[in-house]
């Protein structure tokens with residue numbers, strides 16, 4: 001089987017905006033990779049490409065040696081979205097959201113079975129939300145909201161986890177819980193990709209880091225990538241673009 005993530009020379013354009021330009025990234029099993037880049041550098045686009053939601057105009061994406069759509073179909077990929085992208089007023093309970101992680105495994109004709117319910121209970125316990133299982137998702141704190149989605153990923157038993165800003169608006173306790181669960185998933189062989197602005201947390205959390213600005217400028221240990229001169233390169237690439245890089 002191939003690596004969890006193999007992205008090669010991927011280019012994505014939204015109309016006239018070049019979001020990714022020959023980006024390449026390989027993430028192996030059991031690795032936690034931090035994806036860092038300034039606003040608009042293409043992090044969400046890279047996630048969309050991995051999830052098969054955006055088709056690159058060129059380049060190739062293979063997940064576990066197969067097409068991304070297949071990995072999504074069989075429930076190999078779990079996604080923890082940015083909180084701003086979720087409609088928290090939607091009338092769902094904590095337990096319902098976590099159960100969604102099991103949908104890939106349930107056929108349309110089958111209701112949630114004992115195994116699904118026990119996977120949900122187990123995931124809720126791991127993120128310490130058992131007592132809030134029946135609560136509406138809109139009535140949770142920022143840290144609790146993130147933990148619900150992490151629980152969904154755990155219930156899914158995904159082999160590749162994508163997390164978009166998992167620590168923004170999150171209390172320290174939730175951050176510690178989420179970090180240790182991610183470490184645990186990685187120890188069990190899952191690959192974890194985390195888009196984050198939280199550079200301080202990175203060296204302790206991640207095994208490797210990728211610095212993105214349209215392309216992967218650097219992929220190395222977190223300490224190396226976070227050296228000021230390397231961060232400055234990414235910033236300079238972004239600053240150049242403001243000077244006219246968006247044009248045709």
Ligand SMILES: Nc1ncnc2c1ncn2[C@@H]1O[C@H](COP(=O)(O)OP(=O)(O)OP(=O)(O)O)[C@@H](O)[C@H]1O
Nearest residue numbers: 014017018019037038039040041042043044045046
């Ligand atoms: N649907 C879209 N239509 C047009 N342009 C888009 C679309 N989505 C993203 N873009 C543009 O593509 C570029 C990359 O956006 P993307 O959301 O991938 O960046 P990001 O690194 O995730 O940003 P942030 O850190 O702000 O979330 C940006 O210039 C953005 O404005």
